[in-house]
Amino acid sequence: MTTDKTSKLVEIKNLDLTFNQGRSNAVHALENISFDIYEGEVFGLVGESGSGKTTLGRTILKLYQASGGQILFDGQDVTKLKGRALSDFRKDSQMIFQDPHASLNSRMKVEDIIAEGIDIHHLAKSKADRDAQVLHLLDLVGLNKDHASRYPHEFSGGQRQRIGIARALAVDPKFIIADEPISALDVSVQAQVVNLMKDLQKKHSLTYLFIAHDLSMVKYISDRIGVMHWGKLLEIGPADAVYNHPLHPYTKSLLSAIPVPDPEAERQRQAITYNPSRESDGQERSMVEVGDGHFVLATPVEAEEYRKDQK
Amino acid sequence: MMNDTILQVKDLVVDFNTYAGKVQAIRNISFDLKKGETLAIVGESGSGKSVTTKTLMGLNAENARIAEDSQLIFKGNDLSKLDAKGWQKIRGNEIAMVFQDPMTSLDPTMKIGQQIAEPILKHQNVSKAEAMEQALKLMVGVGIPEPKEHINDYPHQWSGGMRQRAVIAIALAANPDILIADEPTTALDVTIQAQILRMMKDQQAKYHSSIIFITHDLGVVAGIADRVAVMYAGKIVEYGTVDEIYFNPQHPYTWGLLDSMPTTDTKQGSLEAIPGTPPDLLYPPKGDAFANRNQFALAIDHEQQPPFFKVSDSHYAATWLLDERAPKVTPPAPILQRWQHWHDMQAQGV
Numbered sequence A: 001m002t003t004d005k006t007s008k009l010v011e012i013k014n015l016d017l018t019f020n021q022g023r024s025n026a027v028h029a030l031e032n033i034s035f036d037i038y039e040g041e042v043f044g045l046v047g048e049s050g051s052g053k054t055t056l057g058r059t060i061l062k063l064y065q066a067s068g069g070q071i072l073f074d075g076q077d078v079t080k081l082k083g084r085a086l087s088d089f090r091k092d093s094q095m096i097f098q099d100p101h102a103s104l105n106s107r108m109k110v111e112d113i114i115a116e117g118i119d120i121h122h123l124a125k126s127k128a129d130r131d132a133q134v135l136h137l138l139d140l141v142g143l144n145k146d147h148a149s150r151y152p153h154e155f156s157g158g159q160r161q162r163i164g165i166a167r168a169l170a171v172d173p174k175f176i177i178a179d180e181p182i183s184a185l186d187v188s189v190q191a192q193v194v195n196l197m198k199d200l201q202k203k204h205s206l207t208y209l210f211i212a213h214d215l216s217m218v219k220y221i222s223d224r225i226g227v228m229h230w231g232k233l234l235e236i237g238p239a240d241a242v243y244n245h246p247l248h249p250y251t252k253s254l255l256s257a258i259p260v261p262d263p264e265a266e267r268q269r270q271a272i273t274y275n276p277s278r279e280s281d282g283q284e285r286s287m288v289e290v291g292d293g294h295f296v297l298a299t300p301v302e303a304e305e306y307r308k309d310q311k
Numbered sequence B: 001m002m003n004d005t006i007l008q009v010k011d012l013v014v015d016f017n018t019y020a021g022k023v024q025a026i027r028n029i030s031f032d033l034k035k036g037e038t039l040a041i042v043g044e045s046g047s048g049k050s051v052t053t054k055t056l057m058g059l060n061a062e063n064a065r066i067a068e069d070s071q072l073i074f075k076g077n078d079l080s081k082l083d084a085k086g087w088q089k090i091r092g093n094e095i096a097m098v099f100q101d102p103m104t105s106l107d108p109t110m111k112i113g114q115q116i117a118e119p120i121l122k123h124q125n126v127s128k129a130e131a132m133e134q135a136l137k138l139m140v141g142v143g144i145p146e147p148k149e150h151i152n153d154y155p156h157q158w159s160g161g162m163r164q165r166a167v168i169a170i171a172l173a174a175n176p177d178i179l180i181a182d183e184p185t186t187a188l189d190v191t192i193q194a195q196i197l198r199m200m201k202d203q204q205a206k207y208h209s210s211i212i213f214i215t216h217d218l219g220v221v222a223g224i225a226d227r228v229a230v231m232y233a234g235k236i237v238e239y240g241t242v243d244e245i246y247f248n249p250q251h252p253y254t255w256g257l258l259d260s261m262p263t264t265d266t267k268q269g270s271l272e273a274i275p276g277t278p279p280d281l282l283y284p285p286k287g288d289a290f291a292n293r294n295q296f297a298l299a300i301d302h303e304q305q306p307p308f309f310k311v312s313d314s315h316y317a318a319t320w321l322l323d324e325r326a327p328k329v330t331p332p333a334p335i336l337q338r339w340q341h342w343h344d345m346q347a348q349g350v
């Protein structure tokens, strides 16, 4: 991707990952993925369930080991980070996990869960400062001080998700991978959390990789969007371009399936079905720029069709 | 008509004992579920949707207490009086549930195929091989690619959405009278979501079974529900047919809910959020629990809980705004548009 308006915070080059390599249940979860995330932008990642979004996020954060390719964070190869640089990377890049239940330690009080990173990275001057930070974070995500001394099982699904968000924000990171951060929240709280994430982004010049299934919300929050299917990135572009002029047939099918809050429209819905057979036809495909900053995985012949399609 | 009703919840009250005090999670709710219908429950996080449905499965946490007078009449029997043995007959068989957190209902040490086959073995008189065959079919039905290769996988080897589909397959395997689905599709992309919703609807049509569907996604509700109940702070504040709730909403909380749903046309920076936070259920307010976040609140809202006012035979809302003495208020513009549409629909006799 050639645009160099702002600096690149994350550069992903030809990333590949196979689970259970060589066994009958091997899964080629990431296949030759390349893209950049610019400093201060929200990069939205959407795609089929099981397409590799979480795996991609976890690989960027070194929670999984890639089988091939390279990841640069602030210009440095993350696989080579050691000592102080590694500890900084662990603080600067945070993840909000998809499954709030599994990611919160059930034997820890909420205040200690939220303050875990503050403690590890010694970010509080005193006990009082730590308490004040926790209270501020609870307030930020719409919980209150009574919640601090409770345990995760005493919370509803959406409340637990907000604890996870507070924990990620606690260490004042530069880069947050938010894996379905709002899907467990009801719409009114979703709006609060998304507006909150946007505010924090401006204030602290945060960069997000925002993974979600709610396409309306992804469009609302993202500057650019990537679409994944079967371990591959099929399309990348500015949010408006991808939504208003989708190129790849999978993207089109995805957009046509968005439920709308209107019972009459729902009764008349016409979904476009996607036939994935083309993805296994053995033809060589690469990312081609079809519109301004709008790329699609295509053969040269397909690229021509997409170009015509655009006009 | 009465025997058309499969479930009647009457005056349900559920409290939780905690160190901090008594959390009043469900503060007296009543509703019916008819055979063959889909009832959607929507509402703020923490409003009591999951507690309500867990109560219907006899699966509340140990610190939960259901009030004496609460009744859960299912096919003529009061479930609230069942003992552990009685629940075992019903749970996962006549009433099955898809839980909000897929990981909590999957056994991490057991192969997924086996977990799907288990309810089939338990409730049908079939061989192990046949149960596995049916499990495989269900995996295909919920859209797991290459199911044969993955039938022996463990839950951690599946993505979030795949696990959620496994849980749906387990619930559907029992072919229940009532399927309770708590946020069953939040971890799924919209195309697979559409496929799963269709599958649930097909099974419902085939067996005339009922669905209680909990979701935050008002788009999904619009597509799947016959009737909708809106919950806030442990109470139902409004219920009606799906058209009544979407086009003729009456409770200001329902207005806020409908307004905070973005569409792909929503411009950046313009998403409406309902300001403030819901009340702490340790100390619920004495009036309408939504009053302190409600720009349309009347003085009485802070003092006295509103009763249900009838809007139509099928539509009720608990807001003092419907009292004949209340001043006329003008709802937000998008809601007025919905009302206008409702008016047009009525005029056309839809």
Ligand SMILES: Nc1ncnc2c1ncn2[C@@H]1O[C@H](COP(=O)(O)OP(=O)(O)OP(=O)(O)O)[C@@H](O)[C@H]1O
Pocket (backbone or CB within 6 Å): A153, A154, A155, A156, A157, A158, A159, A184, A185, A186, B016, B017, B018, B023, B025, B043, B044, B045, B046, B047, B048, B049, B050, B051, B052, B061, B063, B100, B281
């Ligand atoms: N075991 C428990 N102990 C104490 N309080 C609890 C317990 N379980 C639930 N609660 C409280 O009961 C209320 C209702 O919770 P519930 O899980 O039903 O919410 P919900 O409507 O399903 O929310 P969400 O949309 O976030 O899943 C919440 O305030 C929650 O904190």
Ligand SMILES: Nc1ncnc2c1ncn2[C@@H]1O[C@H](COP(=O)(O)OP(=O)(O)OP(=O)(O)O)[C@@H](O)[C@H]1O
Pocket (backbone or CB within 6 Å): A019, A020, A027, A029, A048, A049, A050, A051, A052, A053, A054, A055, A056, A098, B156, B157, B158, B159, B160, B161, B162, B187, B188, B189
């Ligand atoms: N630890 C693991 N071992 C084996 N296979 C795995 C593992 N984790 C993920 N996979 C497989 O890798 C693929 C991608 O999974 P991933 O969790 O990244 O999907 P996703 O895009 O996040 O999906 P969802 O939207 O459902 O969360 C899936 O086929 C999944 O089964």
Ligand SMILES: [Mg+2]
Pocket (backbone or CB within 6 Å): A053, A054, A055, A098, A179, B159, B160, B161
């Ligand atoms: Mg995932």
Ligand SMILES: [Mg+2]
Pocket (backbone or CB within 6 Å): A156, A157, A158, B049, B050, B051, B100, B182
């Ligand atoms: Mg819930």
